[in-house]
Amino acid sequence: xxxGRPSLAGRILRALGIALLSVLAVLAIxxxxxxxxxxxxxxxxxxxxxxRIATQIAELGGGVSAxxxxxxxxxxxxxxxxxxxxxxxxxxxxPALSTSWLRxxxxxxxTLRAAFGxxxxxxxxxxxxxxxxxxxLAQLPASWFGDGGAWLAGGIEARVHLARLAEQWSGTVxxxxxxxxxxxxxxxxxxxxETITAMLRLDEVGTLxxxxxxxxxxxxxxxxxxxxxxxxxxPATGAIAxxxxxxxxxxxxLPALAQYGVALGETGAGHLSISGTPDQLLLTAR
Numbered sequence: 488x489x490x491g492r493p494s495l496a497g498r499i500l501r502a503l504g505i506a507l508l509s510v511l512a513v514l515a516i517x518x519x520x521x522x523x524x525x526x527x528x529x530x531x532x533x534x535x536x537x538x539r540i541a542t543q544i545a546e547l548g549g550g551v552s553a554x555x556x557x558x559x560x561x562x563x564x565x566x567x568x569x570x571x572x573x574x575x576x577x578x579x580x581x582p583a584l585s586t587s588w589l590r591x592x593x594x595x596x597x598t599l600r601a602a603f604g605x606x607x608x609x610x611x612x613x614x615x616x617x618x619x620x621x622x623x624l625a626q627l628p629a630s631w632f633g634d635g636g637a638w639l640a641g642g643i644e645a646r647v648h649l650a651r652l653a654e655q656w657s658g659t660v661x662x663x664x665x666x667x668x669x670x671x672x673x674x675x676x677x678x679x680x681e682t683i684t685a686m687l688r689l690d691e692v693g694t695l696x697x698x699x700x701x702x703x704x705x706x707x708x709x710x711x712x713x714x715x716x717x718x719x720x721x722p723a724t725g726a727i728a729x730x731x732x733x734x735x736x737x738x739x740x741l742p743a744l745a746q747y748g749v750a751l752g753e754t755g756a757g758h759l760s761i762s763g764t765p766d767q768l769l770l771t772a773r
Contacts, residue, residue, distance in 0.1 A: 541566040554596050557581035571628035576600040583609050603627055619645040641667015660687045671768060676743050680704040693717030706737040729761040
């Protein structure tokens, strides 16, 4: 039996596929032979114009990997108008196959390496999806977290899936970390832990829903859930409503809770209701 002609849809898909491969091939050749080191200042200037973040790029290179052509910037220094600085060891991007390109929204496979942690995933102005490794909030500018600095210190692994709709980000963050510490706003000491796990969800109105979080270690064992509403300063900066069960708290840490007016037994076991705002916590024990 003679074969029929390919369908119109099949011919269109084939043509698009050939066109896409051709474009990628041209990009690959351009990236290999283009003097990218001359483009570093121009790229840094473009980033500064778009973001108002002063940018320096020590090296800019390109090549071809299993994901196709890529650009890689090394020795990136960022400085915000308010004075905060951030150093990135390297950032590599390559085009991601996505229909978002047809809507004028480029999407890229992104690999970032820095002292504060690594990121491997997909990034666009509408999407942040991927994995964070050895990510440490305490390595980021302290002023980003208010007067008390970062509330969590220690390397964590996290899976992030956030999307932006109408200028508001929403999605989920699942994290799992080893040794670190938790600092309550205004507390004189940070509470050390050996492991932390959490499932967080940011909704479309900026409320951070803490579906589950657990701390465990020789000095603390606790579980909590609740939410932090959006506030004047943005998502998760408003009213707090969290319920926590303390299974164990080392007696040496009891004074840290006593300053909030919370008195627990010698074992440190009990239930805490946490309210107030991130700047001023209110704790009630029962």
